[in-house]
Each structure stands twice: as structure tokens, then as C-alpha cells.
Amino acid sequence: MAYTQPHSRVSVLSTSSQSSSVEHLSPAASSTRFSLPSIPTTPGVLTQRPAGVRPNIYDRNLNKTRITEVSGAAFTFLFSEIVQYTQKRVSGINDLERRLNTLGYRIGSRVLELMAWRAEAASKAPKREIRFLPALMSIHTQVWRAVFGKPADAIEKSVENADEYMIVDNDPLVERYISVPKDMSQLSCSSFTAGIVEAVLDGLGFPARVTAHNTPLPQFPSRTTILIKLEKSVLEREEIFKG
């Protein structure tokens, strides 16, 4: 019975009365956004499953993406809570960035597998990226598109250091509604994104240290650079491929 009222899970926002909370959040579209897709909403689906059997991830189709997209507002709310939660438990900005990076890493490793599965599972000979530059390109376009819905804005290669690459996002989604206080100006909440990038690179076999830095421009105040510092072994491997 609980499933017939998808609003009950959002009603924590106003616990006073169920009906008013439904009205308050009423737009019909929001209920489909907030409800978990695995929850049966039509009676037809309910009857297919014997009572007492919980829905199972293994029964789900991994290619259904359209109805399972998360609204930007919901994500922003969740991310703001993540930052607050993390900030209460750390001693400094470095620590905070490191924790955000770790959280992003957990997402990145999943994004990588899922994205590759969606792209390759149907093909005759599924492929992995084994060269660094194509891998970096696919992070710039495909990973960004899978996670943020748009490709990143630029890839740059460091002039001074051969092992440093940068991905630039002019308006990162995770920071769109975040204004960092003056006394914490070093902090970049895109460390979360850096974690995602680090996980993808790690998974593909290009271990690297990935950090996020604010590089504002007059027209893009929240412009962020994701700095990738590759480990030596990656460069050596690339040299072998060139030879």
C-alpha cells in the first residue's frame, strides 16, 4: 500500500499534514522524478510479481535512461547536503576536498562500467580504451555527457609539465548554486568531479592524481579546471606505443 503514495518519501519537508505536502509539491511531473523507478506504479506490474518478493536490480534493464534521470534541483539539494555533512567532519579545506574526491571516486567507477556497457555491450567486439588521449577525449565528451548532460568545454595540455592535462568546465553543474565564502576561497567543490575523473582513469589503467581548481574568467565566474597529473608509468607506456 505504501507504494501508491509516492509523495510520502518527500513529505519530510513538511511533516504537519500529508495532504498539504502533496499540494505544496504538487506538479504532477515531480512525482515521477522523485519516485524510484523500480517501484511499480501501475497495478499491471504489481500482479506480475508474487507477493513478498522484492524488486531486484538483476531484473532491470540497464538501458532505460529516459525516465530515470534525476532532476537538477534534487541533485543540487543532495549535493549541498553532502558538502555540509562533509564539512562538519573535517579539519580543513584539504581534508574536505579529499573527502569529496573519495565520494566522486565511488561514482566514477560505476559510471565507467555502466557507460561502457551501454556503448559496447551490443557490439560484436567490445573495446576498451588503451591509449591515453582517446581516453581523455571520451572523458571530456562521454563521461561529462553521461553525468552532467553536456560535454566539458575544453581539454588543455600543460606547457611546462608533460604529465599534466586539464579539463575545463565553464559552468560546472555541481557548483551552479554554490558560492564559496571568502575565507575558504581555496575550496573547489568540483573535487567531487575530480574524483569521478580519477576513478575513470584508474579503471582504464591510467593512474593519476586529479584535483580541481577555480580559474574564473569575467564571463564565467565559476569556471573550473580539473587538473590531471599522470603517474610516470602511464607516460612510459605511451612512449612504448609511439615507438
Place this chain on the structure above:
Amino acid sequence: MSHHLFLLSPSDTPLYSLTHHSSKPVANVSSPLSSNLPNWSTSAFAGTLTALSGASSSAHQTSSGAVRMGGGQDRHVIQMIANASLDVIEDLMKSQSTMFLKSVDKFNEWTVSAFITPGNMKFVLLHEGKNDDGIKAFFTDVWELYVKTMLNPFHTAHTPIRSTVFDARVRASAKKYL
């Protein structure tokens, strides 16, 4: 004939293993060495090999009657073969971009095929016959199941997979393709 599947984490910890006995007939791939040797020497050779590989498969020879080469049905021998093939796999996965690496290694009657996911998980399968298409379809199924396991927030790349549903699905797929 039987198949042995191992799922290994990026740091080569085994996360899941499966032994599947196929009902399909053995495509007789007799080792050229054993077929050229007279019967008595095969058994003697097998005895030496088993001793060398540390196996104790004397029970095999007495109970089944038919002599097997190398005591290759023992659990620890299977594991040793799978582990030994990792060197070859790691060499190949740096130069080949395909996820499915067929017949990367051979040891006595066992052929080793592997599948590398983009996240660096290794699926290693020991099989006796030649069945490339079936094995590929099987690996693709296991990959899908693994991706679904991975989506569980409580699963990390180093957590052993203990889900009964996962196990049942892998077995069903093995039955279908192997």
C-alpha cells in the same frame, strides 16, 4: 566437460568463482603428447606431472578408470592455472583493446579465455573444448550481471559477490551457452 569461471578484482583478489559441468559432449581435443605415447607411459607421465604440480589425484585414476593428464581436475590445480594465466592476460590487455581475449593460455587440456571490463575487472574462464561464440555470449552476460552488481552502493570493486540471484543468473547463462 567442465568449465571454471573466476571473477578477479583489479588487484587480482577472487570475488566469485563457479564450476560448471556442461551436459554437452566433449569435443575431443586430445593432447598430441598423450595420444602419441603408449598407454602405460601416459599414466606414468601423468603421475609425474601430478606430482610436479603438487596434485594428489590418485583417486581420479582409480575411481574413473580413465587416466587424466596432469590431475587437471583438482581444485588447487585449476586455481594455479587460472592464476598463472594472469601474467599473459596482463601483457595482452595493455596492447589489445578488445575486452574479450580468447584462448590466451593453454595448460594441458585446459584453455584459458578472459574478459576485461573497462573498470579492470578480469573474468577468467578455463574450458576444454573450443566454443568461442558461446564463451563470448557467456562473458557478455556475466558482464551485464557484474555491472548491475556494481551499481549497488554497498558493493566496491573488492567486495566478494555473494548474491544468490547473481549466482543463479550466471549458472543459467552457463547452462545456455557453455
